[in-house]
Amino acid sequence: MTVEPEQAVVHGELAELRRRLDVAYARVEGGLALLSHRTEETAKELDELNSRVKTLEHARWPLTSVAALTALGALAVAVWQALAH
Secondary structure, rough: OOOOHHHHHHHHHHHHHHHHHHHHHHHHHHHHHHHHHHHHHHHHHHHHHHHHHHHHHHHHHOOHHHHHHHHHHHHHHHHHHHHHH
């Protein structure tokens, strides 16, 4: 069984194409793994930020309550001044 020179070249070219395909596949797999890792990290950071925002929202004073207390205080002062004179 003799191998013609053209067949040897074709086999060599096929081997080179397979090698390049393997390298490209490994590069794509690595990129996908990196993207997946970054997505997980971003999701964790987003969850942490959401919990921080909820904590801040829970701890803040409601603006309507502050406005109502200020209005009641002003009304009390006005009534006190009106009755004092």
